[in-house]
Amino acid sequence: MNEMCITVWNIRKSKGMKKMEIKCCKTHVEHGLDVFVAKTESYPILTELSEDEKLSTVCDYCEEPALYLVASS
Numbered sequence: 411m412n413e414m415c416i417t418v419w420n421i422r423k424s425k426g427m428k429k430m431e432i433k434c435c436k437t438h439v440e441h442g443l444d445v446f447v448a449k450t451e452s453y454p455i456l457t458e459l460s461e462d463e464k465l466s467t468v469c470d471y472c473e474e475p476a477l478y479l480v481a482s483s
C-alpha cells in the first residue's frame with residue numbers, strides 16, 4: 411500500500427464509511443478479492459480501470475500498474 415492509499419483509507423475510516431476500494435494488477439487481482447471479502451464481508455465488484463486510470467494507478471500490492479478496481483457495489 412502506498413502512502414496515498416493509506417491516507418484515503420484513514421479518511422474513509424474516520425468518517426465511518428465502510429466503502430473500500432482496492433487497486434490491483436493482474437497478478438494480485440485474486441489476492442485483492444480475498445482481502446476485500448475478509449475485510450468487508452461483502453461481495454466485491456471487480457471493474458477494469460479506464461486507460462487513463464491504468465496509467466496513473468499503481469497496484470496496492472506491488473509496483474505494477476493497476477488494471478482492476480475491487481470495490482463494493
Ligand SMILES: [Zn+2]
Pocket residue numbers: 434435436437438469470471472473474
Ligand atoms: Zn500487483
